[in-house]
Amino acid sequence: MKRTITHLADGRELIYFDRRDDADHSAIDQRDLPPRPLASELRYDPLMDEWVAVARHRQTRTHLPSADECPLCPAKPWSEIPSQYDVAVFENRFPSFSFDLGEYEQVGGLSQVRPGVGRCEVVCFTSDHNASFGSLSDDQVGLVMEAWTDRTAELSSLPGVEQVFCFENRGPEIGITLPHPHGQIYAYPYVTPRTKQMLGAAARHTGGNLFADVLSAERGGPRVVAANEHWTAFVPAAARYPFEVHLYPHRQVPDIPALSSEERAAFAPLYTSVLRRLDGLFGVAMPYISAWHQAPVSFGRDLAYLHLQLFSIRRAPNKLKYLAGSESAMGGFVNDILPEEAARMLRDAQITS
Template identity: 35%
Template sequence: MKKQVQELRWDPILGEWVMVSNIRESRPWQPKDFCPFCPGAPETGYGWDVLILKNRYPMLSEEPLEPYRHRFYNSSYSYGKCYVVIETPKHDLDDISDLSVEEISKVIHMVRDKFIEESTDKRLVYFLFFRNKGREIGVSLTHPHSQIYILPFIPVKVFRELVNSNKYYQTKKQCIFCNIIKTELEDRERIVYSNSSWIAFIPYYAHWPFEVHIYPYRHIQTLRDLNNNDITLLAQTLKIVLCGLKNIFENPMPYILVMHQAPIHGNYYFYHFHIEIYGIYRTIGKQKFAAGMETGGGNFTYDSTPEEAAEILRNAIDRKCSLSQ
């Protein structure tokens, strides 16, 4: 019988943790005859609108296995928590944008409540909410769902944001994210949607073909800072933006959605809560891959311009999307 492994391994060259878990190999992969997330399944039951369940095949664990002690390399316990957010009882929806604003708001409320609940654990460092959409991304189950990883470290991309936003604040005494909002409002050409609380735009420095960032106008750090009105207007923004991405091309856009917020503990006054969405189609039937330059070199290439992509997405929103759908 193969030994189970679940641990963090330190990459001494890049200075970052790699999560290792061969428990993940056992998870179901796009089953056709049974959906474990539908109402009536053993873990779900009936009578719910949104469910948050512990992941049965976790990358992290509250009772992690003993890490392998190598003579040279460093490893550590993979303490943490992994949850699945089942966003709706409805199995056959193409995307969360097919839900109503009220239904999307329920999902965000549940995630915020889970963040507040887990914040009492001092061993946990970072709460990462993310959503993978599309078989091209590697989604194992198609029932609408998202995930939560509560980590014992800060993810490396967020860590870089924290370092650089702190440097900017120490130099300018201003929030770089707030200044990006100001700049986008002045330029206008990269904005795809906005309301009284949120602005959605394709950044000047976008990496992915249809990469949309969603910022609150209000300078906040974490989910805890969102009030009920913020959540309703965020649900509106997500519905419109994701609907637009779905309708750009003949096939719905595969995407990755990730919530970036400050670490669970501490005061990161220089940081600004936001959401990043990475739409991966360049054009009809053509997918952007993180290939040699991106994966091997670490710098992205962009085959169009963010301004052109923003115009395409705005047109799709204008043609196909409304809050009443």
């Protein structure tokens, strides 16, 4: 693998990951770009004990451009990526967190305000605008994993970063703003609420590692969708979404860089088969969120267990699961599909090509 670092017209970092050592990335970004926005402000919610980022500049981000104007297609006058690529990673032009600090005034009351220090990156999985992650070859998925590994390690070392989150949003129903196959990486200046909650549950669990015990209970059971020597994909017993699959390595590791080469190689065919099963359920491109749960940078690494959460809000060919009153206001999920039935449907689904 060849790794090449360059910069865009406004100074943002762009990193190419290529299979070929002779890949040429001498092309220069010649756009006339505005100055980079200042970092968001973080506001503390004392009732929820959570931080909320306020990033006003994100209101102006690019929204669903035509394929002819896609900024993630390479070597176009408007492109974020000036040369052809296998996989490319660059700093988000409209970041939720960054190191370009401004002045931050306190708002009074019981809240606090601090800079939204961190970094947000875009990961382009392929230069093919019409592809999807599920259509990628095993080699291409492996290259994406190399990028995730590289970025997780590097972002974890940045000052002020407490957690690194790799994820993909797919489909207009999910709220994507760019249809080109890509994901994102957030380097948070705090540990996210979901991670704190899971680690708290793991700390209270007795008799072994909570995540390992969940995996052990699921392996070979009725909710398994697919498995191989190193990974198991299963619908959790208390799935919140109509179609939700968790992918666990059979060995406890804290993050993607800790996976062995064998585990990384085994991930690709299993994961893409699950994605194609999702698309085969109703014969439509399923909207989904794919989220890597990694250990925080500085604590809980002995309790954490790397896993991927994949879920869709589509519950039928022409119906979506909206997070309405109970889910959005109270955090009380109501699922429309029995998890065992969802697992059976996914096992029986035609795997799209």
